[in-house]
Amino acid sequence: MKATTLLALAAAxxxxxxxxxxxxxxxxxxxxxxxSLGGEVFTFSMAEAxxxxxxxxxxxxxxxxxxxTQEAHDFAEATDxxxxxxxxxxxxxxxxxDTLKRFSVSECRSKFAVAADPDQTIxxxxxxxxxxxxxxxxxxxxxxxxxxxxxxxxxDLQPDRHVEITRDAVKAWxxxxx
Numbered sequence: 001m002k003a004t005t006l007l008a009l010a011a012a013x014x015x016x017x018x019x020x021x022x023x024x025x026x027x028x029x030x031x032x033x034x035x036s037l038g039g040e041v042f043t044f045s046m047a048e049a050x051x052x053x054x055x056x057x058x059x060x061x062x063x064x065x066x067x068x069t070q071e072a073h074d075f076a077e078a079t080d081x082x083x084x085x086x087x088x089x090x091x092x093x094x095x096x097x098d099t100l101k102r103f104s105v106s107e108c109r110s111k112f113a114v115a116a117d118p119d120q121t122i123x124x125x126x127x128x129x130x131x132x133x134x135x136x137x138x139x140x141x142x143x144x145x146x147x148x149x150x151x152x153x154x155x156d157l158q159p160d161r162h163v164e165i166t167r168d169a170v171k172a173w174x175x176x177x178x
Contacts (some may be wrong), residue, residue: 021128021140022126022127023150024150024152026150027148027149028057029046029122029125031122032045032046032047034115035097036103036113036116037104037110039102040101041097046144050146051146052088053086054086054144054151055088055089055090055142055144056087056141056144056166057126057142057144058071058075058140058141059092059137059140060093061093063102064107067157070159070160071091071163073107074163075108075111076109077163082166085171091108091113091115092114092122093114093136094117094120094123100114117137126142128140138155139155139159141165141166142154143169145173154166
């Protein structure tokens with residue numbers, strides 16, 4: 001990776017108030033989960049998504065809550081830009097697949113998939129459990145390179161910077177791999 005790309009990525013990552021538990025450079029856990037895109041249920045596979053390019057994986061506490069709705073709208077607005085850079089966006093919460101079928105249409109605007117993690121297997125493997133309410137996910141976003149390496153990790157219960165930080169990381173990765 002070029003030095004300027006590394007500096008841009010580092011600058012994007014230090015902008016936040018908190019860090020996610022998986023560190024940049026570590027290997028992201030592989031997983032498959034029941035997910036919904038536009039109300040249609042399918043099995044999301046991290047390994048398959050990584051074959052297409054980077055993955056923006058974000059955890060959120062609960063569907064249809066104010067912050068999670070805002071974050072879903074923000075990711076929906078940015079999804080075409082992520083796709084243009086070859087990245088896949090996937091959200092994960094403890095919600096049931098029936099709840100996520102509705103959420104994927106109304107709040108995600110049928111732009112990206114959301115996966116159900118009712119037993120918290122994925123949340124725990126990514127150290128994305130909310131300490132104050134361990135039945136929920138912490139608001140944590142990761143960018144994962146096609147080789148499974150964590151490129152960016154950001155945790156903040158405020159939803160407003162997650163898209164910006166993940167987009168900057170994907171842009172830096174894309175610039176370095178042209």
